[in-house]
Amino acid sequence: MNARRARVIAAWLTCIALAAVVVGRTRYVTDLSAFLPAKPTPMQRLLVDQLREGPASRVILIALERGDATIRARISVAMARRLRLDREFSGIENGEPVSAELDREFLFRHRYLLSETITPQRFSAAGLKGAIEETIAGLASPEGLMLKSLVPRDPTGEMLQIIDQMSRIAQPLTRDGHWVSADGERTLLVAQTAAAGSDTDAQELALDAIRRAFTAASGETAAAVPESRQVQMHLSGPAVFAVAARATIQHAAVRLSIASSVLIAALLLVVYRSPRALILGLLPVATGAMAGIAAVALGFGAVHGLTLGFGITLIGESVDYSIYFFTQSAVRTPSSAAPHSWQRQRWPIVRLGMLASVCGFASLLPSAFPGLAQLGAYSIGGLLAAAAVTRFVLPELMPCDIAIRDVTPWGLRLEHWVNPVRRLSVAALWGIALAIAGIAALVLYQQRDTLWNRELSSLSPIPLSEQRYDAKLRSDLGQPTALDLVVISGPDLESVLRGAERAARALEPLIDEKVIGGFDSPASYLPSLATQEARRDSLPERPILRENLAQATAGLAIRGEQLAPFLDDVESARRGGLITPQDLRSTSLAAGFDALILHQRDRWNALLPLHAAEAAAPDIDRARVRQALAGAGSIGAQLLDLKNESDALYISYLHEAIRLSLAGLASIVVLLWVALRTPARAARVLAPLMLAVLCVAASLSLCGRQLTILHLVGMLLIVAVGSNYALFFDAPRRENDHDAALTLASLSIANLSTVIGFGLLSFSRVPVLEDLGMTVAPGALLALLFAAALTPRRPAGTSRRAQNSD
Amino acid sequence: MRRTIGIGLLVLLGATARAAADDLDELLHLLGERHHGHVDFVEQHFLALLSRPVESSGELIYDAPDRLEKRTLEPRPENLMLAGDVLSIRRGGHRHVLDLKANPQVLPFVESIRATLAGDRAALERTFRVEFSGNLARWTLLLVPRESQIAATVSQVLIDGSGNHLRHVEIRQRDGDRSLMTLRDHSGP
Numbered sequence: 001m002n003a004r005r006a007r008v009i010a011a012w013l014t015c016i017a018l019a020a021v022v023v024g025r026t027r028y029v030t031d032l033s034a035f036l037p038a039k040p041t042p043m044q045r046l047l048v049d050q051l052r053e054g055p056a057s058r059v060i061l062i063a064l065e066r067g068d069a070t071i072r073a074r075i076s077v078a079m080a081r082r083l084r085l086d087r088e089f090s091g092i093e094n095g096e097p098v099s100a101e102l103d104r105e106f107l108f109r110h111r112y113l114l115s116e117t118i119t120p121q122r123f124s125a126a127g128l129k130g131a132i133e134e135t136i137a138g139l140a141s142p143e144g145l146m147l148k149s150l151v152p153r154d155p156t157g158e159m160l161q162i163i164d165q166m167s168r169i170a171q172p173l174t175r176d177g178h179w180v181s182a183d184g185e186r187t188l189l190v191a192q193t194a195a196a197g198s199d200t201d202a203q204e205l206a207l208d209a210i211r212r213a214f215t216a217a218s219g220e221t222a223a224a225v226p227e228s229r230q231v232q233m234h235l236s237g238p239a240v241f242a243v244a245a246r247a248t249i250q251h252a253a254v255r256l257s258i259a260s261s262v263l264i265a266a267l268l269l270v271v272y273r274s275p276r277a278l279i280l281g282l283l284p285v286a287t288g289a290m291a292g293i294a295a296v297a298l299g300f301g302a303v304h305g306l307t308l309g310f311g312i313t314l315i316g317e318s319v320d321y322s323i324y325f326f327t328q329s330a331v332r333t334p335s336s337a338a339p340h341s342w343q344r345q346r347w348p349i350v351r352l353g354m355l356a357s358v359c360g361f362a363s364l365l366p367s368a369f370p371g372l373a374q375l376g377a378y379s380i381g382g383l384l385a386a387a388a389v390t391r392f393v394l395p396e397l398m399p400c401d402i403a404i405r406d407v408t409p410w411g412l413r414l415e416h417w418v419n420p421v422r423r424l425s426v427a428a429l430w431g432i433a434l435a436i437a438g439i440a441a442l443v444l445y446q447q448r449d450t451l452w453n454r455e456l457s458s459l460s461p462i463p464l465s466e467q468r469y470d471a472k473l474r475s476d477l478g479q480p481t482a483l484d485l486v487v488i489s490g491p492d493l494e495s496v497l498r499g500a501e502r503a504a505r506a507l508e509p510l511i512d513e514k515v516i517g518g519f520d521s522p523a524s525y526l527p528s529l530a531t532q533e534a535r536r537d538s539l540p541e542r543p544i545l546r547e548n549l550a551q552a553t554a555g556l557a558i559r560g561e562q563l564a565p566f567l568d569d570v571e572s573a574r575r576g577g578l579i580t581p582q583d584l585r586s587t588s589l590a591a592g593f594d595a596l597i598l599h600q601r602d603r604w605n606a607l608l609p610l611h612a613a614e615a616a617a618p619d620i621d622r623a624r625v626r627q628a629l630a631g632a633g634s635i636g637a638q639l640l641d642l643k644n645e646s647d648a649l650y651i652s653y654l655h656e657a658i659r660l661s662l663a664g665l666a667s668i669v670v671l672l673w674v675a676l677r678t679p680a681r682a683a684r685v686l687a688p689l690m691l692a693v694l695c696v697a698a699s700l701s702l703c704g705r706q707l708t709i710l711h712l713v714g715m716l717l718i719v720a721v722g723s724n725y726a727l728f729f730d731a732p733r734r735e736n737d738h739d740a741a742l743t744l745a746s747l748s749i750a751n752l753s754t755v756i757g758f759g760l761l762s763f764s765r766v767p768v769l770e771d772l773g774m775t776v777a778p779g780a781l782l783a784l785l786f787a788a789a790l791t792p793r794r795p796a797g798t799s800r801r802a803q804n805s806d
Numbered sequence: 807m808r809r810t811i812g813i814g815l816l817v818l819l820g821a822t823a824r825a826a827a828d829d830l831d832e833l834l835h836l837l838g839e840r841h842h843g844h845v846d847f848v849e850q851h852f853l854a855l856l857s858r859p860v861e862s863s864g865e866l867i868y869d870a871p872d873r874l875e876k877r878t879l880e881p882r883p884e885n886l887m888l889a890g891d892v893l894s895i896r897r898g899g900h901r902h903v904l905d906l907k908a909n910p911q912v913l914p915f916v917e918s919i920r921a922t923l924a925g926d927r928a929a930l931e932r933t934f935r936v937e938f939s940g941n942l943a944r945w946t947l948l949l950v951p952r953e954s955q956i957a958a959t960v961s962q963v964l965i966d967g968s969g970n971h972l973r974h975v976e977i978r979q980r981d982g983d984r985s986l987m988t989l990r991d992h993s994g995p
Contacts, residue, residue, distance in 0.1 A: 137881040140851055140862035142915040143895055143902070148983070151855060163902070174905040175891060557856040 005396040012393045015385075016287060019294040026297035029200070029304055046487060046640060049600060057197020058090070060237045061473045062189040062210060063181070067230035071221060072187035073178045075231055078217035079210075083191060086213075088206045091192040091591040095179035106587045107162050108150070112573040114527065115158040116165060118535040122156065123545060123570075128552035131156035136557055153565040155558065165524060173476070181476040188477055192591060193239060200246055203239035210235065236470040244466075249305050252766045260757040264319060267756065271749050272326060273405045280397055281322035288318040288386030295381025296374045307374040317357070317379075317721055318386030319757075320750040324350055324724075325390050327407050327746035347391055349727045352675050354387045356668045356727075357720030363664025364716075369653040372660075375713060379720075407749065411741030414748060421789045429790060433691055440694035443702060453706035454651050484620050485640045486519070486608040486629065493581070493597070496606035497528035499636060503608060506632035507625070515624045517611040522596035525589045532578045539574040542567055650709075657709050661716055668719065676730070685726040688786030689719050696779040710768045714775025721754055721776070722783030729791040747784060754780045830938040831927070833945055836970045838925025841870035845972075849987040866919075866989065874920040888916045910953065914960040918949050919975055922965055934963070944968050 062079075064072040076094045083092045112118055121127045135157040138144035143160075150159055173180055179188040191210060195202030214233045221228040261282075268278050296303045329342030357379070364376030421429070444451060486507070488499035500523040510516045523531070540548065546560075546567055553560040584590040598605040610620055622639055629637045672682040693715045700707060728743050758780065761773025844867050850859045864878040876886040885896040893904040893912060906913060913933055921929040930936055933956070934949035949963040957980070964976040975987040 134882070136856065136860055137862075139853060139856075140849065140860050140878065140881070141884050141895070141897075142886070142912050143897075143904075146911065148853070148855070164898075173892070173903065175907060557858045557860065559857060562855060 008392055008396050012287070012389065016290060019287075019290045022294040022297050023290060026293065027302040028308065029302050046489075046605070046638075049598065057238045058193045058195070060191040060193065060206065060210065060235060060239050061470070061477065062191060062214075063234045063236070063473055064187040064189075064214075064231050065185065065234060066232050067227055069175065069180070069184065069187065071225055071228045072231055073175075074221050074225075075214070075217045075228060076178050076187050076189055078220055079213045080189060082213040082216060083210065086209050088194055088202070088209050089191050090194045090594070091588075092189065093179075093588070093591070094187075094189040095174045103587045103589060106583075106589070107166075108154070108159055110573075110579050110583075111154065111158040111162055112539060112570065113532045113535050113579055114165075115161045115535075117156075117158065117161050118538050120538045120540075123538065123540045123548060125548040125551035128156065128548055129556070132552060132556060132558060135160075151558075152562055153569050155563050155566050179477065181473070186473075186476070188473065190477060192595070197238050197242065200239075200242050204243045207235060207240065207243055234469070236466070236473050241466070241470075246305055249766055249769075250308075252764045252769055253305075253308055256760050256764055256769070260760045263756045263760070264753045267749070267753055268319075268323070271323075271405060271407065274402055276399065277326050277402055277404050280394060281319065281326055283393065283397070284322050284386040284389040285318045287389045288382035291385030292378040292382030295377045299377045300370065300374055304371055304374055307371070307378050317717070317754070318382060319753050320721065320724060321350060321354075321387055321390040322394065323750045323753065324746050325394055326404055327749060328742060329395075343391065343395065346728075349731050350387065350390070350724065352672075353724035353727050354383055355675075356671055356723040357383055359667040359671050360661075360664040360716045360720050363660045363667065364657075364713075367653070367656060367660055369656065369709075372653070372657055372709070372713070383720075407745040408738060408742045410748070411743070411745030412737075414744050415737075415741050418744070418788050422791065433687060433786070433790060437691055437694055440691075440698035443698040444694070447701045451701055451707055452654060453708045454654070455647050484610040484622065484625070485642060486610065486625070486637055487640050488606040488608070488637045490604055490606075490636055491602065493599075493604050494529055496597070496604045497523050497526065498530055500606040500608060501528055501531055502632045503629060503637045506628045507608070507610075510624060510628055513624075514613045515621050517613040519608045519610050520592075520596060521608045522593050522606050525593040525596075526579060526581060526584060529578055536574060536576075536578070539570050541574070542571050545570055654709050654712075657712050661712055664716065665719070668723070672723075681730060684790065685723065685730050688726050688790050689722045689783055691786045692722060692779050692782035693718055695782055696775055699778070700774065705774070708767075708771050710771035711775045714772045714779065717772070717776045718779035718783055721780050722787065725751070725784045725787040729787045744788065747788075751780055751784045829942065829945070830936065830947075833938065833942060834922075834925035834927050834930075836925070836942070837923060838870075840868075840923070840970055843868040843923060845989045845991055847876075847987050847989050849985055851983070851985045853983045854981065855983075868920070868923045871924055871926075872920065874916060874923070876916075886916070888920060910956050911959050913956055914949075914951060914963050914977060918963040918965065918977075919972075922947065922972065940966075942969060 064075055077096060080092045080094045080096060083089055107114060117131075119127075122131065132155045135144075135151060135155055138157060138160065139148060139151075147154075147157075147159060173182060173184075175184060179190075180186060181188060191206070193203060193206045195206070197203065211233070218228050218231055265278060265282070268281055269275065272278055272281070293303055293308070296307055324346060325342060328346050361376045361379040361383070364372045365380075367373045367376070424432075486503055488496050488503055490496040490499060500521045504519070504521050504523060507516065507519055511518055527535075539545075549563060549567070550560045553563070581590075581593070584593055596607045596609075598607060610625065612620055622641060625639050629639065669682060669686065672685055673679055676682050676685065696718065697707065697711070697715065700711065705711075725747050728747055755777050758773045758775075758777035761769050762777055764770045764773065844865065846863070847866050848861065848863045850861050852859045860881075862878050863880045864876065867875040867877070872888075872890055874888040876888075878884040878886075883897070885894075887894045887896075888906075891906045893906055893909075893916060895902045895904065904912060906917070917929070917933055921933070927936075930949070933953075934951055937948040937950075939946050939948070944966070945968070946964065946966040949965065951957040951960055951962075959980055960977060961980050962978050964978070965972060965974070967973045971991070972989050974989070976984060977987075978984045
């Protein structure tokens with residue numbers, strides 16, 4: 001006996017130690033990888049890469065608010081100066097003309113390669129005449145006057161043309177040389193992190209660096225101007241969201257785990273009246289949680305924060321096992337006086353319930369949605385471990401002298417309440433059950449179009465107000481708010497730049513037709529080599545140009561000899577090299593270019609974000625855009641609609657989850673059928689569970705809640721938890737009154753702990769946890785009530801109370 | 807005796823100076839009373855680079871307190887809209903936005919006219935040293951940029967007019983180039 005005990009405990013401790021090693025070494029992630037399909041289509045791959053590593057994912061928007069605008073501007077400068085020295089960031093922009101001079105110089109030097117008007121005709125006598133006349137006319141405007149000194153070198157006005165080309169890319173409003181919001185109330189900065197958006201740790205470091213820079217900068221400024229203390233900083237962007245989401249989920253998970261643990265512990269202390277039993281009772285829970293994480297770590301390589309959040313859910317499930325064990329076995333009733341009677345009589349019921357739950361969760365394992373598959377692995381590992389510890393370890397650890405409250409009197413009182421229902425005829429009970437099921441089904445049928453939430457954002461832990469603030473900052477910064485992106489893929493940079501140029505020609509007419517407001521293109525910063533070469537080839541040799549220029553300027557207000565620097569510049573451009581990506585490095589144009597080029601392994605992608613024609617109507621007629629792109633020939637251009645694509649991805653997960661859950665239900669039916677031997681018994685066990693699920697789904701829908709994938713998981717949990725109730729009620733044909741009362745009491749306590757655990761979850765501000773809590777807490781309660789009500793009446797003579805009332 | 811004349815002259819000078827200051831206030835007050843203005847303009851640009859002046863024409867529309875629109879119709883359409891500190895330039899299908907504080911060199915070309923039309927002495931004196939000469943019936947304002955950054959391009963702006971009407975705006979650049987804008991009451995409806 002002692003040897004057996006030692007072996008069992010040693011085996012258990014070894015398992016815990018191994019699990020602890022695995023858990024300790026695991027990587028925990030909170031990025032969007034949970035939403036990355038295991039076998040993505042190229043479009044999904046691109047979508048998820050965009051979300052994880054795309055330029056948009058690396059942008060942190062910084063808004064300075066309150067206080068005086070000039071003070072905000074000073075802080076903006078001081079912050080930018082600090083952050084530009086920080087290697088965490090690949091770019092800091094605040095509208096300061098830091099590199100404006102360099103940029104202008106670069107653009108002017110390469111104007112004959114960059115200007116879109118460069119063709120051979122431009123340098124014919126007629127072409128030159130037209131362009132020079134235009135330039136002279138332009139001298140009448142203040143802008144023309146600013147470029148006056150450039151005229152001898154650039155009489156055809158290529159610099160103005162390039163400025164026009166660049167102005168297609170929306171720029172934020174500038175005040176005092178700093179970016180501000182449209183209403184002037186906020187001073188804006190944009191930071192681009194060096195690390196990918198999916199690297200949440202690096203993003204968190206970057207956010208800290210920004211906060212430190214702000215504190216230091218406002219401190220510096222406050223030394224001179226005390227009012228600068230009023231200025232507040234607000235951060236937004238994907239990185240902020242990712243870090244906040246991780247923190248929110250972690251905090252909520254930890255806080256709620258602690259709260260529900262405390263409450264459940266208090267409940268169990270009241271029930272057991274034994275601190276030792278309480279501590280022993282938590283062992284299956286703790287072992288289960290550890291085993292669950294270890295199972296996920298081993299199966300998936302990394303554990304998602306979302307999965308961890310479900311650690312709580314296991315408390316509700318696995319604590320039931322020890323509740324059954326203690327309340328049902330610690331009491332020495334006449335029929336269970338023999339040692340190990342619980343293991344013999346009740347364990348098979350618990351085991352069957354556990355296996356039913358495992359069947360349900362196993363259906364999630366093949367999900368293409370890794371978040372769901374992880375949840376399945378976590379639950380299976382956790383339930384198996386918790387049940388095994390309850391069955392094999394707890395009996396060994398339980399001291400002989402432990403005294404646990406006999407809950408049978410509670411059970412008798414509960415029976416007293418349930419009995420009036422049980423007195424109804426079987427036909428009446430099932431009639432009522434069918435009626436309830438019918439009403440719930442009708443409600444669900446009526447709401448069928450709006451039953452499911454089809455937007456991925458429904459799972460986002462970011463409050464809507466924050467999402468709106470982000471959209472506001474983006475529109476202030478002139479960043480595309482419509483999440484439409486033309487993507488051109490190819491084997492090398494040159495091919496995607498050529499594709500971008502052809503796509504741009506196809507998109508250009510849509511601007512005039514007000515289908516789109518504009519678009520950004522990497523080719524605006526760096527034309528393809530082919531285009532640059534064609535432009536360079538358009539430049540005539542010096543003697544020819546001189547001849548054409550003489551003809552062109554005859555009769556014009558400008559004399560040919562004043563334009564000698566023009567001849568020199570064209571000649572040096574003709575002999576000069578083409579612009580390479582390295583040449584861009586010295587300018588701020590590099591950041592803009594990098595943001596629009598995505599290089600992965602052997603694939604290059606050029607990204608052309610589309611701007612909506614009107615900010616008020618951010619939806620773009622995608623059919624027109626696709627049609628235009630189709631007309632541009634086979635350049636591998638695709639329109640990626642980030643919002644709809646990600647929603648489509650989510651809907652595919654949802655459909656798959658519904659299918660898998662139904663498969664899980666089918667496997668539970670088969671399991672019960674085989675284990676209970678008759679379809680009638682299986683149906684009796686399943687009926688209360690189905691009824692509970694239908695009622696919860698119908699109620700949520702009636703309350704205006706659209707169901708998400710997490711509600712579905714919640715329904716699976718109702719079945720998992722409730723199957724134990726139904727099985728216990730199904731079993732007691734050979735029990736006496738006393739045992740039946742004890743069963744009812746222990747089930748009620750288990751149920752109460754589940755309702756506490758999930759009830760707390762429903763107060764969480766994290767939507768995924770809230771959805772789960774709102775489904776399982778009422779569902780588990782209903783499952784118990786329905787299971788108790790639909791319990792078959794025991795044959796006359798075994799129930800004294802039933803006899804008395806008859 | 808000489809001293810008396812001297813003192814008398816000084817007193818006289820002081821009086822004229824005060825009178826000039828009063829006249830400027832009076833003029834700006836007069837101008838400020840007009841909340842809306844709509845005139846035609848013809849502008850000639852004399853540039854060393856060019857053998858003959860470039861001429862442009864269009865309309866100038868002012869709305870109190872700070873909106874000034876310059877619609878150039880000839881030789882090529884262009885729209886300048888000054889509102890607050892922001893200058894929007896529309897030409898062809900393109901639109902540029904210039905922040906005046908970030909681009910102070912543009913100030914003399916637009917702020918001189920707007921601040922005068924608004925009768926905003928503070929705004930005028932923020933950018934220029936202002937000298938008034940003549941009388942309300944025929945006056946001239948000489949505006950000299952205060953900041954060296956602006957003075958590097960524009961040496962002075964001369965505005966003349968009668969009563970609350972502006973007649974000419976001449977902008978003289980440091981390099982000798984200049985533009986002369988002649989304003990005429992809007993002939994159209």
